[in-house]
Amino acid sequence: MTFEEFTQKVLEKFDISLHVRRMHYTLKFNPRVIQDLEDEDDLDNVVSHSDDFANVYIVESPGVEAIEANIPNTQLALGGPHPTFPSSNASCDANPNTMMLSRGFASRCADSEYTPLESNRFREAILAHAVEGNEILRVYTYQVNHNHIAQDECSSKVRVSSKRGVVVVEDVFRTTPEYLPRQICKDFERDHGVQLTYNQAWHLKEKAKERVYGSPRASYAYLPWLCHRLREINPGTIAEYTSHEGHFKQLFIAHAFSIQGFTMGCRPVLAIDSCHLSGPYKGALLSAIAYDADDGMFPLALGVVGSENYEDWYWFLEKLKGILDGQEVIIISDRHQGILRSVSELFGVENHAYCYRQCKENFSSFFNRQNIRGKKGKEDALLLLDNIAYARLDIDYNEAFEKLVRFNGDLARWVAENSPEHWAMSKFLKKRWDKMTTNIAESFNAWLREERHQTIYTLLMMHMDKLVAMLDTHMRGTDKWKSVVGPKTEENLMSNITRSAPITVMPYLGGTFKVFTGEVYLVVDMQQHKCTCLTWQMSGLPCPHVCAVIRTLRHDVYDYIDPCFKVSTQQLIYSGQFQPLPTHNMPKVCEAGTLQDGQGNVFPSLQPPQVRRPPGRPRQKRIESQFSHKRAIHCSRCNGIVIILTMAGNGLDGSAASSLPLSAKTMSSMMREEGRGRDKERCSGRNGDGDGINSLAT
Secondary structure, eight states, rough: OOOOHHHHHHHHHTTTTTTEEEEEEETTTTEEEEOOOOSSSHHHEEEEEEEEEEEEEEEEESSOEEEEEEEEEEHHHHOOOOOOOOOTOOOOSTTTTTTTOOOOHHHHHHHHSSSSOGGTTTTSSSSEEOOSSSSEEEEEEEOOOOHHHHHHHOOOOOOOOHHHHHHHHHHHHOTTTTOOOHHHHHHHHHHHHHOHHHHHHHHHHHHHHHHHHHHHHGGGHHHHHHHHHHHHSSSTTEEEEEETTTTEEEEEEEHHHHHHHHHHOOEEEEEEEEEEEEESSOOOOEEEEEEEETEEEEEEEEEEEEESSSHHHHHHHHHHHTTTTOOOEEEEEOHHHHHHHHHHHOOGGEEEEEEEHHHHHHHHHEEEEEEOHHHHHHHHHHHHHHHHHHHHHHHHHHHHHHHHHHHHHHHHHHHSSSGGGGGGGTTTOOTTOOOOOOOOHHHHHHTTTGGGSSSHHHHHHHHHHHHHHHHHHHHHHHGOOOOSSSSSHHHHHHHHHHHHOOOOOOOOGGEEEEEEOOOEEEEETTTTEEETTTHHHSSSSOHHHHHHHHHHTTGGGGGGGOOBBBHHHHHHHHSSSOOOOOTTTTTTTTTSOOOOOOTTEOOOOBBBBOOOOOOOOOOOOOOOOOTTEEEEEEEETOEEEEEEEEEOOOSSTTTTOOOOOHHHHHHHHHHHHHHHOGGGGGGGOOOSSTTTTTEEEE
């Protein structure tokens, strides 16, 4: 129905003219704001934002009479038969048999200057309430004060219809998944004149997500079918889950493409890590990430478990070991107790390397507690730690360690007591391909930052689509390689060639060469692919000493690179097939809670994990970071003791945040949150702007 047709029908029904009257409307989710109804756009708002009926007002100008008609939405949108209004002889008395006020209009009348009109003016001002179907229409009359309407529009408290608001948000969310609550607030105020709180906008978005992706609870029911389909469409895929008393417990997925690619060309080193999942059932996402021929991220396996503990890590790593088919690999991880125990039991303690970045942060935290003054002193200590970690020869390690002993004996003792055989190059006996951190696994966690907020079914589906897109990008990127190695490898190789310029070479018999760096003599064996510095053996790339020999021999440097870096290996890694998962034939949920697909396969019912509240009273005191230290100072105002809790920064250099107390307002707020005494809120201090600073008063 067009705006002109709608206007004509309204005028005919009430036998009035718009020359001295104007039409207004209210939205269902904001009934206290009256808006002008003047054109097609306004009528479209009336139709699209009303579910069963629409509220339209006809106000006489400059008089004070109004007509409110609650008109069925289907009449507006489809142009169906117009609702039948009762006779104008109806009484205006407040009789339950003849009168029933609409909630929004009645509430406005109750606290405003609205008054009933006389019976003889019933024809000029009428409120008709019509709902879809055959319900009886009830008619009432009111006198409206226009000044109050204007005030009411400015000061009204918004009441949002969840149903319609969700539909509005859903339309935007489908095309813009990153639609933020604060943007929802702005859009509703601009487009509909509705002021939402952040909490209201957040709930609308969550409801919209549920309409698009399904409820978190229902998504677990599809996991048995999903695991079956993943194995079916891509043979060789490992997709397994466990349950306890019908409730989800653990999930492990390794796609056949990833298993084949790792086996055919990836270096035998894996970075493992975990991150938290959001949503009502929480949980943790475990991952095992490999490197392709150009150090690109190559996800091998992922798991979803209840929490990061020994039992779940052991189960995940046991499944991971099964897909390696006996291949020995180096595992790089942080020092979580569950990882330490499970890796040593499944892969051997000699194959477990610790993330050096985390060790460096712990060292930085320990340094802060030594009361060593001066920024330069910390920089020197961290540099000495780098020399210890990256020293390839024992003699270089010992020399760097002795310097640290002379610098500070406690720092040297920390190094000796924190298992350097798992993070220092010279002490780790296995070949770790110069991989010192779990950065690539943490990049994987950041890569799935948005997907981690979805339901478990949506998480897996979105991860598969995103994984295929990344693998395809890496595969197509191989065509742009300018040599037989990738851009990252080429950059490292060119750096070694440049550094080889001042090195002199003296040939010896049997394919060995003596090279002089200007300080020491080293031996290079071209036949055995060995150098005294061990770089060639441990990294797979020719070191500067080897590059100097290759230049002397006039050989091609690419002939001395490990095959795992070459384009042929990259092509093998990405040579598999990855079939998509169609969802047009989704299984049906049976009455018993089981699933049945089109082929007659029946899958067991699976409920969400049992999320239980931890025993005992909730913790009030925060768990302190292992990178923090305390320092007690006296408050000059109240002479009380203030404990400054400072956390080290998260950068690779381990720089710590400033040790400054927070302001009095922030401090008192934190004391209330921590259950501290209220009588110490007098303490004050300056604002600290360092990363991760927290100040607690005692």
